[in-house]
Amino acid sequence: MTADTLSQHTLADALSVRGTGIHTGATATVRLRPAPTNFGRVFWIKGQSVPATAEYVVDTQRCTTLGNAQVRISTVEHLLSALFALEVDNVMIEVEGPELPILDGSAQPWVEAVMEAGIVPQSEPAPIFxxxxxxxxxxxxxxxxCSPAPNLRLYVEFVSEDWPEGTASAELPLGCGHVALYKERVAPARTFAFRKEVEALLAAGLARGGTLENALLIDPPHCFSSPLRVEYEWVAHKLLDLIGDLALVGARFNAHIAVHRPGHTINTKLAQAIYRTIQAPYEGDITA
Known part of the structure; x- marks a missing residue:
């Protein structure tokens, strides 16, 4: 182990967000509250606690769903992406509703809400694996x-045989000193769907709350429902989702990660593999 001055962080004040879930169309209220050191990011649903860690993943169809034998909560990835990138280690997330609100389809509203509430350092250092x-x-x-590295850097490659013009990659460093890059390049990127997919999603009982205000609709090769917020916005959103799914490792860690054809299933499987590794004594070392 080596010395490190990075502290754990929590919110300075509580915050509340209300909106519609993109898949269920149901209204949900989310309250984020400060939490003590070593608490982690934990959901509270109908009197049940569900830690935001990889062992609680129960479904990955079109979104990431966490749960236990009694409760489930869906579409957690955008909020967790913001919390992980902003290094909010400890927070209680109270949810009334079956899934988190989609808001504008990106992580930006969550970033803005968290920054308005404020982030404060805590009395204990943050373990970094x-x-x-x-x-x-x-x-x-x-x-x-996932390969060993002295810092955390993420790379995603989006590939589409039906839309070769959309094939592209994105890369981002995370951790201390890189929050501005996340806010600029990743947080504004909206969830997206191809026009031909929409009918299938509706038939599957999904996207009931989807609108042109909370999603980017793509009609290849060059037609988008609204101007792009960032370059290759669909790829940036894949990176946003990956960060949210990697938050399920439940701790800060250093590694270089590359995902070819990312999606919630492969993302969470990687998070589960990293989670198991750092849980095993001395298979991963800790900087603290």
Missing amino acids: NLYTSLRVTMGKSVAE
């Missing part, structure tokens, strides 16, 4: 790789 073994997870054509 350094992995000393490479991990590789595959699922169909998707591949996720």
